[in-house]
Amino acid sequence: MDPKAVYALTAKGRSELNSAGTSLSAAELKLMVLIDGKATAARIEAQASPLTPAAVDEAIGKLARGGFIGLASDVSSGAIDIVGLTLADQSMAGIDSLRKNGYFVKIARHAAEERKLAKDEKITVLVVEDDPQLAKLLRMYFRMENMETRLASSRSEIAAALNQKPAPDVVLLDVVLPDVNGFEVLQRMRQHDAMKKIPVIMCTARATREGVLEGLQHGADGYVTKPFEVDVLLRAVKNVIGLP
Amino acid sequence: MTFQKLGKEFQELRDEYRRGMPEKLERVEKLWAIVSASKSAGRPLLELCRELHTVAGSAGTFGLPELGEAALAAETHLTGADSVGDAGRQQMSRLIEELKKASLPPS
Numbered sequence: 001m002d003p004k005a006v007y008a009l010t011a012k013g014r015s016e017l018n019s020a021g022t023s024l025s026a027a028e029l030k031l032m033v034l035i036d037g038k039a040t041a042a043r044i045e046a047q048a049s050p051l052t053p054a055a056v057d058e059a060i061g062k063l064a065r066g067g068f069i070g071l072a073s074d075v076s077s078g079a080i081d082i083v084g085l086t087l088a089d090q091s092m093a094g095i096d097s098l099r100k101n102g103y104f105v106k107i108a109r110h111a112a113e114e115r116k117l118a119k120d121e122k123i124t125v126l127v128v129e130d131d132p133q134l135a136k137l138l139r140m141y142f143r144m145e146n147m148e149t150r151l152a153s154s155r156s157e158i159a160a161a162l163n164q165k166p167a168p169d170v171v172l173l174d175v176v177l178p179d180v181n182g183f184e185v186l187q188r189m190r191q192h193d194a195m196k197k198i199p200v201i202m203c204t205a206r207a208t209r210e211g212v213l214e215g216l217q218h219g220a221d222g223y224v225t226k227p228f229e230v231d232v233l234l235r236a237v238k239n240v241i242g243l244p
Numbered sequence: 245m246t247f248q249k250l251g252k253e254f255q256e257l258r259d260e261y262r263r264g265m266p267e268k269l270e271r272v273e274k275l276w277a278i279v280s281a282s283k284s285a286g287r288p289l290l291e292l293c294r295e296l297h298t299v300a301g302s303a304g305t306f307g308l309p310e311l312g313e314a315a316l317a318a319e320t321h322l323t324g325a326d327s328v329g330d331a332g333r334q335q336m337s338r339l340i341e342e343l344k345k346a347s348l349p350p351s
Contacts, residue, residue: 102316133261134302140253176297205301205316227304227312 001041001057006072008037013068020106020224020232021239024068026216027051028059029107033212037072103209106232108201108222111242123147123241126161126168128185129203130154130177138172141230142237155180162195170241172233173220175204175211183214190219199240203233261306265347269340271295276340279322280333293322299343311346314339 009017013032016022024032030051034044045056063069117123125142129135130153139149150168152161154177162168171189175182182202189195201222202215215223221240224233238244275292282288296319303312318339321332 131298131302133257133264134305137254137257137305140250140257144250174301176294178294205297205319207316226301227309230305 001060003040003042003045005041006038007035007041007044007060007064007069008072009035010067010070012066013063016068018104018106020108020222020236021110022107023110024063025059026109026219027055028063028068029109030213030216031056031059031063032068033105033209033216035069036209102207103212104207104225105212106224106228106236107212107216108224108236108239110239111199113242114244115242117243123169123243124150124166125237126150126152126171128152128158128161128171128173128177128182130174137230138233141234145234147237154178158185162189167194168198170237171198171200172203172237173200175202175206175215183218186215186218186220201233201236201240203228258306261302262308262347262349265311268295268299269344269347272299272343273340276336280336289322293319296322308346311343314342314346318343 009032013035016024017032022029027048031044031048034047039047041060044060045053048056051059060069123146125138125147127135127138127142127149129138129151132153135151135153139151142149150161150164152158158180162171173182173185182204186200186202189198189200196219199221200219201224202211202220203224203226204211205226207225212223212225222236224236272292272295275288275295278288279292296315299315300312300319303309303315318336321336321339
């Protein structure tokens with residue numbers, strides 16, 4: 001790998017970050033988020049810690065062979081564009097800056113194994129969300145999919161919902177909450193023997209490259225930025241659980 | 245649950261969301277009045293950012309994308325600021341007007 005090379009996401013790469021169902025590894029995903037069409041390979045490598053230079057080299061080669069990234073000079077559109085937002089009135093004050101700064105993705109990694117439900121078995125989704133109407137909306141959709149929903153919006157409610165039996169099959173985790181940060185919850189879950197394998201999808205209006213990296217770094221299985229379409233979120237949930 | 249029933253429930257939730265918006269925006273305005281009047285806004289600024297963040301995250305899903313965009317623009321404008329200068333105050337006042345406009349039902 002040429003350390004001075006600058007990589008950018010291809011259309012296929014951008015689409016992969018918005019597919020709500022990716023088979024890329026955690027390391028590959030992290031690199032996909034770091035690759036912005038501006039940073040050199042050497043800089044990406046420096047930011048990709050704890051990945052070793054050899055692992056970065058291998059992952060970049062794999063992503064390039066898979067058509068997810070290419071040399072920036074070869075890729076017609078360089079950095080990731082805003083996806084999923086239609087800016088109705090771009091003359092609105094401040095909106096223009098969002099076009100440059102917003103990083104909207106719908107990432108969800110496929111579970112390693114397919115999940116087969118027993119007869120009458122129901123999936124339990126823990127929705128950590130402090131907007132009561134959004135939480136209600138999600139519960140409504142999950143009910144339609146025959147899934148149970150547990151709602152929580154504060155530190156104590158999250159702890160109670162995580163400790164309740166049966167353990168949730170998946171957690172949808174907001175980041176900005178009244179008395180706790182979602183990344184902190186994720187970090188604690190990943191350190192906890194009984195909870196470390198529960199799939200977690202960060203579901204947040206924090207649409208920044210740093211936010212996505214932080215989520216992936218702490219072991220999130222997905223990162224869906226708000227606003228989202230409920231169908232996309234459902235697909236993400238099914239993918240991380242391993243449901244068809 | 246049938247899709248028909250789901251559609252009805254979604255409509256009810258959307259109406260509930262819209263009905264609650266004036267109260268939310270009133271809270272935003274009150275917080276902004278405190279923030280803009282003080283040199284170092286501290287907690288009210290954090291609360292204001294959180295209110296805007298919530299609207300930015302949910303409005304689009306409830307069929308109000310312009311409101312969500314305006315809230316995100318306002319949140320982005322304030323994020324990281326310990327205090328807001330004169331130009332920043334004017335910009336924020338404009339964004340609050342945009343928020344109110346975007347929350348109105350279509351005429």
